[in-house]
Amino acid sequence: MATVDVDTTTESGKAAAAAAPSPPAAACRRSSFSGADLALRALLFAVTLAGLIVLATAKQTVSIPVPEIPGLLVSRPAKFNHSPALIYLLVAQCVTCFYSLLTALTSLKLISGSSPTKTLFLLVLLDVLYAAIMASATGSAGGVAWIGLKGNTHTNWTKICNIYGNFCRHIGSSVFLGLVASVILVLLTILNAYCLYRRSR
Amino acid sequence: MEASRVKPGFNGVGMAAGSVNGSSRRPGPGLGYGYGYYMGSGAAAGGSGRAAQAPVDGCSVALRVFVVASTLVSAVVMGVDRQTRTIQITITDALPPLEVPLTANWSYSSAFVYFVVANAMVCLFSAAALAACRSRAAMVPVMVGDLLALALLYSAVGAAAEFGILGERGNSHVRWAKVCNVYGRFCDRAMAAVIVSLIGAFANLVLLMLNILTIHKSSSYY
Numbered sequence: 001m002a003t004v005d006v007d008t009t010t011e012s013g014k015a016a017a018a019a020a021p022s023p024p025a026a027a028c029r030r031s032s033f034s035g036a037d038l039a040l041r042a043l044l045f046a047v048t049l050a051g052l053i054v055l056a057t058a059k060q061t062v063s064i065p066v067p068e069i070p071g072l073l074v075s076r077p078a079k080f081n082h083s084p085a086l087i088y089l090l091v092a093q094c095v096t097c098f099y100s101l102l103t104a105l106t107s108l109k110l111i112s113g114s115s116p117t118k119t120l121f122l123l124v125l126l127d128v129l130y131a132a133i134m135a136s137a138t139g140s141a142g143g144v145a146w147i148g149l150k151g152n153t154h155t156n157w158t159k160i161c162n163i164y165g166n167f168c169r170h171i172g173s174s175v176f177l178g179l180v181a182s183v184i185l186v187l188l189t190i191l192n193a194y195c196l197y198r199r200s201r
Numbered sequence: 202m203e204a205s206r207v208k209p210g211f212n213g214v215g216m217a218a219g220s221v222n223g224s225s226r227r228p229g230p231g232l233g234y235g236y237g238y239y240m241g242s243g244a245a246a247g248g249s250g251r252a253a254q255a256p257v258d259g260c261s262v263a264l265r266v267f268v269v270a271s272t273l274v275s276a277v278v279m280g281v282d283r284q285t286r287t288i289q290i291t292i293t294d295a296l297p298p299l300e301v302p303l304t305a306n307w308s309y310s311s312a313f314v315y316f317v318v319a320n321a322m323v324c325l326f327s328a329a330a331l332a333a334c335r336s337r338a339a340m341v342p343v344m345v346g347d348l349l350a351l352a353l354l355y356s357a358v359g360a361a362a363e364f365g366i367l368g369e370r371g372n373s374h375v376r377w378a379k380v381c382n383v384y385g386r387f388c389d390r391a392m393a394a395v396i397v398s399l400i401g402a403f404a405n406l407v408l409l410m411l412n413i414l415t416i417h418k419s420s421s422y423y
Contacts, residue, residue, distance in 0.1 A: 082374040085363040121417040139356030140363035143312045154309040157377040199420035
């Protein structure tokens, strides 16, 4: 867990640091929000990319002794594509990663001085949509991760995280990064919608 | 913020702090301009009559009512979901079969508990927002709350649907057996609740987008 988290935080920190100098004083010319918008989008890109990589590399093979025959070990792999919820999370993070890249370019264009006649509106709409997608993906993957962590005695679903420790750490980190990504998307929506609202009436 | 595109008295810096309170005191003309075009005639009349009250958009009120109803229905359907089956187990042929009662309850699954709680919260919030739909001061808090409710509702639907899929199909890789062949009625009800809640979540999404459209149309960017 520690190594993964350190990796991701440094990566996102680097991306945020890289994004911070790019909106210079010109960013505040139109609105002081544009710089924050770009920084959040860069952060979103870093977080989703990190979550994507962490989830895609979640693979662990363990040897489990067969209770009937002592001495015999069966190797059983665990991969993220064994669960539809995790595949959904992977796809959602992939799509959001591309989206954040594209909208960061749009945001850069806004900063460079073009008039945001309809762009801001479309950005808010798409942000809401992607926030919904990321929230549902995080919810479903978090649900399956929770069952893996705790098990469910009522349905006889045993927990697997005591066996696949490394795999579970990857999944947990990825779900956490997905949660961070949805929070960032909600913040982006609030930021841009407020920008739009300030212009209203 | 270019001052030329903003109406007098609404330059961005001044408005940043007090826009919520300021907007409620804003008198008629700007309001009529902002909302008269794209809302119903009744809404425009309401808007010009009372300055402190927002014009009521029939479509968004209908959507809001739908969100309240669907989240309430899905919370209740999931909340009363419970099934007890008696299963006969034969140990040996000599003895009569043993009858074992098995119960499925919604509170056995943390995903379903989350689903019920999230739906109830969204229902309460939407009802409060419905009550406050005429107040202009509540516009921004309601939108932010709508956004949070949307995220909450979607994650709850995702978690519950994922649990339902596990129950329906199981997962052979980790040896989680499917349970819906035993608790058929329980699973059907849970699925119905998830679908109703999903439709409510879509309605919430459309509602939020309509609100954003309203703001966009009344902005100087339009």
